Amino acid sequence: MPGLRIELFLLGALSLLMVACGPDDPAAYPKPTTFVADLPPQGLGFPNLPWPQDNPPTVEGVALGKRLFFDKGLSLDYSISCASCHHSDRAFSDTVVYSQGVGGALGTMNAMPLFNLLWANRFFWDGRSPSLRDQVLQPIQDPIEMHLPLGQALDRLSGDAGYRVAFGKAFGDESITVQRLQWALEQYLLSLTSHRSRFDLSRRGLASLTPSEQRGLDLFMREYSAPGSGRPVGADCFHCHGGGLFTNRTFENNGLDSVLKTGFQVVSGLASDRGKFKTPSLRNVGLTAPYMHDGRFATLEEVVEHYNSGIRSSSTLNANLRVQTGGLRLSAQDKADLVAFLHTLTDTTLAQNPHFVAP
Numbered sequence: 409m410p411g412l413r414i415e416l417f418l419l420g421a422l423s424l425l426m427v428a429c430g431p432d433d434p435a436a437y438p439k440p441t442t443f444v445a446d447l448p449p450q451g452l453g454f455p456n457l458p459w460p461q462d463n464p465p466t467v468e469g470v471a472l473g474k475r476l477f478f479d480k481g482l483s484l485d486y487s488i489s490c491a492s493c494h495h496s497d498r499a500f501s502d503t504v505v506y507s508q509g510v511g512g513a514l515g516t517m518n519a520m521p522l523f524n525l526l527w528a529n530r531f532f533w534d535g536r537s538p539s540l541r542d543q544v545l546q547p548i549q550d551p552i553e554m555h556l557p558l559g560q561a562l563d564r565l566s567g568d569a570g571y572r573v574a575f576g577k578a579f580g581d582e583s584i585t586v587q588r589l590q591w592a593l594e595q596y597l598l599s600l601t602s603h604r605s606r607f608d609l610s611r612r613g614l615a616s617l618t619p620s621e622q623r624g625l626d627l628f629m630r631e632y633s634a635p636g637s638g639r640p641v642g643a644d645c646f647h648c649h650g651g652g653l654f655t656n657r658t659f660e661n662n663g664l665d666s667v668l669k670t671g672f673q674v675v676s677g678l679a680s681d682r683g684k685f686k687t688p689s690l691r692n693v694g695l696t697a698p699y700m701h702d703g704r705f706a707t708l709e710e711v712v713e714h715y716n717s718g719i720r721s722s723s724t725l726n727a728n729l730r731v732q733t734g735g736l737r738l739s740a741q742d743k744a745d746l747v748a749f750l751h752t753l754t755d756t757t758l759a760q761n762p763h764f765v766a767p
């Protein structure tokens with residue numbers, strides 16, 4: 409019965425093939441597991457933005473991104489990882505004005521916190537990077553940060569059996585490419601959500617604010633009142649730091665300087681964008697000192713005093729600040745309450761999430 413023999417032969421060949429594609433074969437990995445991001449519940453005012461469709465998050469991809477983020481091997485002399493400048497217990501920002509890169513090189517910008525990037529549309533203080541997958545390649549190669557040519561980064565990763573398996577688990581096979589490096593870091597960074605501050609709990613009826621914190625919130629949300637208007641004093645912060653994200657997700661001149669640096673003009677080419685920098689989220693701001701793009705303020709008290717009495721006029725100063733001639737006129741109690749409120753935006757769970765931080 410030649411027919412049966414052929415069938416048996418085919419069956420044998422098939423089972424051989426199945427063995428060849430089994431878990432021992434480095435070329436084949438099972439489909440990665442969908443990662444369920446920790447998204448904020450309804451009612452906290454977060455915009456509803458989807459994950460980039462071409463890079464869906466997986467447990468294996470996020471884990472790989474985390475491993476890369478904490479790996480000093482992505483710097484020229486094995487001394488600096490992303491986490492060296494982005495500390496998980498500081499909402500992934502740095503404690504110093506200017507972080508040190510390879511060989512002690514100093515930057516000229518204050519390291520930014522990293523959370524809720526899923527809702528950000530441009531990256532860096534001046535917005536020069538349009539996406540996270542673009543952004544992540546810059547610190548690796550930047551001579552004042554990690555200073556590692558991408559080719560060398562790929563060689564190091566490909567020479568490491570553990571990474572080959574990790575890339576295989578995340579992307580189906582062991583090839584390690586620039587694009588996969590970008591995707592893994594993007595998945596990890598997008599997964600870093602923060603929405604469990606005491607302020608959030610109070611919004612959900614699970615905690616309450618002290619009278620001082622509540623007064624601070626009221627001041628934060630109230631418009632500036634001109635002298636003689638008869639209205640109560642307002643700190644007018646919400647225009648730029650409003651909504652669930654505590655940022656208007658754009659670039660503004662908040663009156664730091666009268667002689668303007670380039671800022672967002674580097675992206676738009678417009679003189680009207682000179683001196684404008686990314687409005688940072690005020691979530692976790694109690695953890696992210698020093699403050700502003702150049703780290704010029706050491707404390708939240710100094711920041712509040714800037715808005716109260718230190719606004720510098722210039723051609724691109726935000727219109728809401730322009731009308732505040734003579735300053736906000738906050739009392740000492742107002743300022744203390746405002747700072748107390750800002751501290752309610754701290755989310756201590758960020759540094760405890762096992763998906764986010766090194767074990």
Ligand code: HEC
Nearest residue numbers: 489490493507508509517518519520531532533544547553
């Ligand atoms: C030597 C310190 C240093 C290292 C290392 C470093 N960063 Fe940064 N990071 C910074 C500084 C400083 C900024 C702000 C730079 C600017 O705006 O010009 C920044 C900004 C960012 C931003 C923009 C955030 C936003 O809201 O726009 C992201 C994302 C980021 N870094 C991710 C990473 C990743 C991923 C790595 C590792 C591959 C990394 N960083 C390594 C210092 C560092």
Ligand code: HEC
Nearest residue numbers: 643644645648660662685686687688699700701711715726
């Ligand atoms: C016109 C828009 C605008 C208004 C109004 C505004 N801010 Fe800001 N805020 C910004 C921008 C833009 C930055 C970053 C500026 C820079 O670094 O160049 C910033 C930075 C900050 C920072 C530093 C955050 C960090 O991570 O470095 C704090 C804190 C802050 N603002 C609090 C407040 C408070 C409190 C108020 C109300 C009294 C307020 N802001 C009003 C736009 C605004």
